[in-house]
Amino acid sequence: MNYDLLVLKVKDYFTSNNVIKNRYYHSLGVVDAAIYINKLYDLKIDEDKLKTAAILHDIxxxxxxxxxxxxLKENDSFLSIEDCLKSPQVLHSFVGKYIAESKFNIDDEEILNAIYFHTTGHPNMTALEEVIFVADYIEDGRCGYVFDNVRKALESSIHYAAFLILKQTINYLNETNSFIFPLTIDTFNYYKKEYNYE
Ligand SMILES: [Fe+2]
Ligand SMILES: [Fe+2]
Structure with missing residues (x-):
């Protein structure tokens, strides 16, 4: 599907009773942030793939x-349903892959994986996955010091920015006594070990 048509379809999907939900504007913000990061680090990720993953990430x-x-029970053999039941806030990323496939006819595995892993990341992410993971956190609509910390980190390294997102997320979940999805911890440990981040 042509990208402009896809945006219209996403807008329609995020509209009910003639009211466009904020999630649509957040998704457009993630598209812009992803394009910005791709250029900042000269990553040369195909812009069409990048924009498609970004506009659909929260579908x-x-x-x-x-x-x-x-x-997830019907389609997914990777996740533990037991963990999913304890972690409602991350489910939309996994489910997003199946909605993108069934309702938006996306069959590109790289795009689908970028959607799937956008909340937890995974060890050794592809450039596309890592850009969507970080862009989701730094798009212009996000306000607060935790987001500013990551914007600053991004000036030095996209890997450090991703690490900081995971660190802040895990700290917050610990402080609020919440369940931490195991994949989030695996991704955090990967960055810590691979790059010696503190
Ligand atoms: Fe999300
Ligand atoms: Fe998002």
Whole structure:
């Protein structure tokens, strides 16, 4: 599907009762942030793939918890459903892959994986996955010192920016006594070991 048409379809998907949800504007912000990072580090990621992954990354944000679990039970053999039941906030990224496939006819594995891993990351992400992971956190609509910390980190390294997102997320989840999805911890440990980040 042509990108402009895709944007219209996403807009429609994020509109109910003639009200466009904020998630649509956040998604456009992630597109801009992803393009910015791609240029900043001269990563040469195909811009069409980048924009498609970015505009669709949160497409499952409004799928109900029960529907999300059912979609994952039916389609996914990678995740532990037991962990998913304990971590409702990350489900939309995994479910997003299946919505992108079934409702938006996306069949490019790289794009689908960038959507799938955008909340947890995974060890040794591809450049596309890492850009979407970071762009989601630094797009212009995000306000607060945790986001500014990552914008600053991005000036030195995209890997350090990704590490800092994971570190801040894990700290927050610990402080609020929340379950931390195991893949988030695996990704954090990967960056710590691979790059010696503190
Ligand atoms: Fe998300
Ligand atoms: Fe997002």
């Amino acid at each position: 499952a944000k409004y799928v109900s918890f029960d529907d999300s679990i059912n979609i």
